[in-house]
Structure formats: structure tokens, C-alpha cells
Amino acid sequence: xxxxxxxxxxxxxxxxxxxxxxxxxxxxxxxxxxxxxxxxxxxxxxxxxxxxxxxxxxxxxxxxxxxxxxxxxxxxxxxxxxxxxxxxxxxxxxxxxxxxxxxxxxxxxxxxxxxxxxxxxxxxxxxxxxxxxxxxxxxxxxxxxxxxxxxxxxxxxxxxxxxxxxxxxxxxxxxxxxxxxxxxxxxxxxxxxxxxxxxxxxxxxxxxxxxxxxxxxxxxxxxxxxxxxxxxxxxxxxxxxxxxxxxxxxxxxxxxxxxxxxxxxxxxxxxxxxxxxxxxxxxxxxxxxxxxxxxxxxxxxxxxxxxxxxxxxxxxxxxxxxxxxxxxxxxxxxxxxxxxxxxxxxxxxxxxxxxxxxxxxxxxxxxxxxxxxxxxxxxxxxxxxxxxxxxxxxxxxxxxxxxxxxxxxxxxxxxxxxxxxxxxxxxxxxxxxxxxxxxxxxxxxxxxxxxxxxxxx
Numbered sequence: 001x002x003x004x005x006x007x008x009x010x011x012x013x014x015x016x017x018x019x020x021x022x023x024x025x026x027x028x029x030x031x032x033x034x035x036x037x038x039x040x041x042x043x044x045x046x047x048x049x050x051x052x053x054x055x056x057x058x059x060x061x062x063x064x065x066x067x068x069x070x071x072x073x074x075x076x077x078x079x080x081x082x083x084x085x086x087x088x089x090x091x092x093x094x095x096x097x098x099x100x101x102x103x104x105x106x107x108x109x110x111x112x113x114x115x116x117x118x119x120x121x122x123x124x125x126x127x128x129x130x131x132x133x134x135x136x137x138x139x140x141x142x143x144x145x146x147x148x149x150x151x152x153x154x155x156x157x158x159x160x161x162x163x164x165x166x167x168x169x170x171x172x173x174x175x176x177x178x179x180x181x182x183x184x185x186x187x188x189x190x191x192x193x194x195x196x197x198x199x200x201x202x203x204x205x206x207x208x209x210x211x212x213x214x215x216x217x218x219x220x221x222x223x224x225x226x227x228x229x230x231x232x233x234x235x236x237x238x239x240x241x242x243x244x245x246x247x248x249x250x251x252x253x254x255x256x257x258x259x260x261x262x263x264x265x266x267x268x269x270x271x272x273x274x275x276x277x278x279x280x281x282x283x284x285x286x287x288x289x290x291x292x293x294x295x296x297x298x299x300x301x302x303x304x305x306x307x308x309x310x311x312x313x314x315x316x317x318x319x320x321x322x323x324x325x326x327x328x329x330x331x332x333x334x335x336x337x338x339x340x341x342x343x344x345x346x347x348x349x350x351x352x353x354x355x356x357x358x359x360x361x362x363x364x365x366x367x368x369x370x371x372x373x374x375x376x377x378x379x380x381x382x383x384x385x386x387x388x389x390x391x392x393x394x395x396x397x398x399x400x401x402x403x404x405x406x407x408x409x410x411x412x413x414x415x416x417x418x419x420x421x422x423x424x425x426x427x428x429x430x431x432x433x434x435x436x437x438x439x440x441x442x443x444x445x446x447x448x449x450x451x452x453x454x455x456x457x
Contacts, residue, residue: 073113078181
């Protein structure tokens with residue numbers, strides 16, 4: 001059994017670029033035609049832009065697994081995992097029979113969004129090219145965070161068409177295992193799981209080490225994340241975010257959140273025993289992200305410095321937006337994201353600042369990894385918001401010859417390029433081969449599916 005899993009993981013081909021939505025769809029259609037005895041192509045919905053969303057149903061096992069890629073469209077590593085796994089399950093009888101599963105696979109949940117990231121999917125995988133071609137939806141337009149929820153004063157029931165496609169699969173099949181395939185941009189590997197599962201911890205930590213990819217041992221993604229083991233966290237959820245905001249702000253948390261909840265929160269309403277996994281893998285590697293030696297900087301200072309830099313970036317984008325707002329003609333998805341960011345940033349950063357000034361766990365020396373997260377990795381992510389501001393203005397300039405917008409575009413582009421150049425000098429990074437990232441995500445998914453199967457047995 002374990003030999004079959006190991007062989008499947010090691011047989012992952014060399015990937016040098018990502019696939020487009022069209023390439024992924026064509027492959028799914030071909031797969032269903034070639035292996036029609038074990039694979040069915042399901043038409044499960046449409047995107048906001050009217051494109052078909054496909055799911056593959058493979059096998060006829062007792063357990064149900066729902067796997068979906070691109071819950072955020074700037075995170076396409078999972079599309080390659082599902083591209084490989086779907087073909088491997090179809091043609092490899094031994095692998096398919098190892099699992100008592102019916103697999104429901106949605107290779108790309110946000111096809112429209114993946115298309116808007118097409119400028120970097122085939123490379124070059126530089127920080128600047130990534131930032132200039134980056135797209136991530138507004139928080140209330142993200143597939144992963146628009147599942148319905150009612151929690152205290154928070155009521156959200158406006159799922160995207162893409163989310164509705166996943167909702168229908170969840171409600172109909174009540175999956176035992178859900179794998180939401182996310183990935184980070186810069187940093188290391190880390191995991192979210194929905195229950196403490198110590199048997200899986202050594203496996204999760206082993207595969208990154210085997211492929212020489214670091215674990216993320218710096219700051220957690222959000223202050224309220226609970227760590228089971230190094231780089232392994234309890235799944236974050238909207239109710240936890242609500243309670244965090246209630247503690248660190250004077251506002252009704254529902255006024256700040258403005259989104260729905262996650263696939264896990266929704267899936268557990270239909271199967272209380274569902275196990276969900278998220279495996280975050282990075283595009284870029286710098287060894288400092290796994291260095292747990294103490295630095296000379298207090299962790300509180302590092303976090304507060306990061307917050308101040310984020311405020312400065314917000315002010316720059318806000319000033320730019322205010323100069324051009326009455327001259328914008330197009331409500332592009334980039335504009336949608338920028339306006340959502342401007343509308344939610346101050347409340348969220350105020351909560352984080354209050355936490356940073358009072359949390360007792362920050363009263364120690366930061367590790368080198370935490371310093372790296374606060375000073376370099378965070379700057380990388382700020383570049384991405386600048387990148388979407390650049391793209392919002394670029395669309396306008398291409399069809400709107402307004403001098404103010406042209407001037408603002410030039411200014412933002414110069415700022416973006418200067419910041420990227422400065423960050424490049426502070427980093428000692430390499431681009432991680434895509435097949436390594438695919439193997440890490442695939443291994444985590446297969447072993448977790450096996451764990452859930454054995455637990456259910």
C-alpha cells in the first residue's frame with residue numbers, strides 16, 4: 001500500500017510552467033473520454049464570467065473526497081496536483097484500489113481569476129513579473145470565503161456562482177475528506193487541518209525535508225491561528241476571526257468581516273466528521289524562513305514595524321485612488337479588489353495593532369524566521385496589492401486617455417519597480433521547481449485521504 005503511494009508521488013513529471021484554464025479543461029475532457037469506465041465529467045456550474053465549471057468523478061468507493069484547486073486564483077500549484085492525480089487514479093488501478101473512495105475533483109474553482117493571472121503562469125517567475133501580473137479577488141469575491149454562514153451578528157448568504165458549484169457537491173455527496181489546494185507566494189510549507197492528528201505530523205514534516213523545501217517557521221498567517229506542531233495549524237475559520245475581532249476592536253465584527261465562511265465550516269454542517277486539509281507551499285525559497293535561532297530584535301517591535309509599513313503602503317494606494325477615482329470608467333476586477341482593500345484595511349490593521357501591543361507572546365526576541373516574515377515576506381505581499389493597483393490603472397490607460405490616470409500609472413509602476421529592486425537586494429532566494437511543490441501537496445493529500453479512510457473503517 002505505502003509502496004503504491006510512494007511510487008505515485010515519485011512519478012510526478014517535471015513541471016516548468018502552469019496550465020491555463022483551457023488546457024486544464026481540454027485535459028479533463030480527454031481523460032473522461034479515454035477512461036470512460038472509471039471517469040465521468042460533470043458539468044457542475046458556471047463562473048461569474050459565464051464559463052463552465054467541470055468536476056471529474058473517479059471511482060466508486062464508500063468514502064467521498066472533494067478536491068479543488070485555485071480556491072484563490074493566484075494559487076495554481078494545486079491545479080497541477082489535480083491534473084496529475086486525476087490521470088493517475090484513472091489509469092493506475094493499483095492506486096485507485098488502494099483507496100475506498102469516490103473522488104470528486106474540480107481542477108480549478110476560479111477559472112476567471114486564473115485567466116487574470118495568465119501573465120505569469122508561463123514565467124518568468126521573478127518577483128516583479130509576478131507582482132505586475134498578479135490578481136486576487138476582493139475578500140467577498142473569493143471562492144474559499146463566500147460559503148454561507150450565520151454566526152452571532154454575522155449573516156452572509158451571497159455565495160459566488162463558483163462557490164455554489166462546490167456547495168452543490170458538498171450538499172449532494174457530504175464528503176468525508178476535503179482538500180482545498182492553496183499555496184503561498186513566499187515563505188515555506190505549512191498546513192491547516194481540522195482536528196489534531198499526530199499520526200500525520202511526521203508525514204507533513206518529512207516530505208518538505210525530502211525535497212529540500214523549508215517549513216514555514218516564522219509568523220503564523222493570522223494572529224489567532226493555533227499551532228498543533230511546527231508549521232501545522234488548526235484550520236482557521238470565520239467564527240474564530242469573529243471572536244478575535246470582538247476582543248481587539250470596538251466594532252461589531254460583522255461590520256469588519258464582510259465575507260462568508262470557508263469550505264470546511266460549510267462541509268461540517270452536512271458531515272460533522274469531515275476532515276479538511278490545506279497544504280500551503282511557496283514559489284520562492286529563502287533559508288531564513290526556517291531559522292529558529294533568536295535575533296536581536298524584540299518580536300513585538302518586528303510586528304509593529306510591519307504594521308507601520310503596511311499603513312504606509314495603504315496610504316500610498318489610498319492617495320493614488322483618490323486622485324483618479326472620479327476619472328475611472330471601468331469597474332474591473334482589479335478595481336473591485338483595490339476598493340475592497342481600501343474599505344477593510346483600517347479596521348483589520350487596528351485589531352492587529354491592538355493585539356501586537358498587548359499580546360504577551362510577543363514579549364521576547366523574535367527568531368530569525370519571524371524577523372524575515374515581518375520585514376521581507378510582508379514587503380513581498382505589499383508589492384502584490386501595489387501590483388493590482390497598477391493593473392487597475394493600466395486597464396484605464398489602455399482605453400481612457402486621461403492625463404491624471406497616466407501620471408498615476410507611471411508613478412505606481414516606478415514605485416513597484418523600486419520596491420521590487422530593493423527587496424531583491426534583501427533576499428537570497430531561489431524559485432522552487434514546481435514538481436517539488438506538486439509532490440509535497442500530493443503526498444500530504446494521499447496520506448491524509450488514507451488516514452481518513454482508516455479512521456472511518
